[in-house]
Amino acid sequence: DVQMTQSPSTLSASVGDRVTVTCRASQNIDDWLAWFQQTPGKAPKLLIYKASTLDSGLPSRFSGSGSGTEFTLTITSLQPDDFATYYCQQYDSYPWTFGQGTKVEIK
């Protein structure tokens, strides 16, 4: 199974900050990586797929990069709605696996 490791686990930031979340895969997954945003009690929401493609209708302050085993999610100018937990997920091979999550909290 491909293990996904995110860092940091928690990130404290302020509105307007630029934040970066890192995701590392235990083996090469090319660019078969998605990023999701989740708020408590709600379903995850797709943000980024194919490592760097922003899903339709989402603000351009979200961006993704990387390939192979190292990936990043960047949020420029953090907004109040962005305080949430973010998960990376590989869909290169079964079983699909998620990172453990990064909680972005208000500083």
Added chain:
Amino acid sequence: QGHLVQSGAEVKKPGASVRVSCKISGYILIELSIHWVRQAPGKGLEWMGSFDLEDGERIYAQQFQGRVTMTEGASTDTAHMELSSLRTEDTALYFCAIPAPGRDVLDYWGQGTLVTVSS
């Protein structure tokens, strides 16, 4: 646009089984693969498996092999996930999710079904 609506919360005793339903609109079920993901309280997301309704292939995560069954409902717009031999650690929010036709990524999600396992 896909829209997924799941069945209501369940409370079960250890050893029992639970069936969670996922009603899908916006797409024809036969064109889809249905994925199930769960989240224990305060924990991360865990992929349980998938059911490709076009070719009938089911892929289950190893930790659920022998306990999980993913099926298509009698009606043409509903999928089910049944988990048997429930343990207290199966208490979680269970989600169904689908890629849009022709895509690989989980585009649309149900609202989640809370399953509580308690004696």
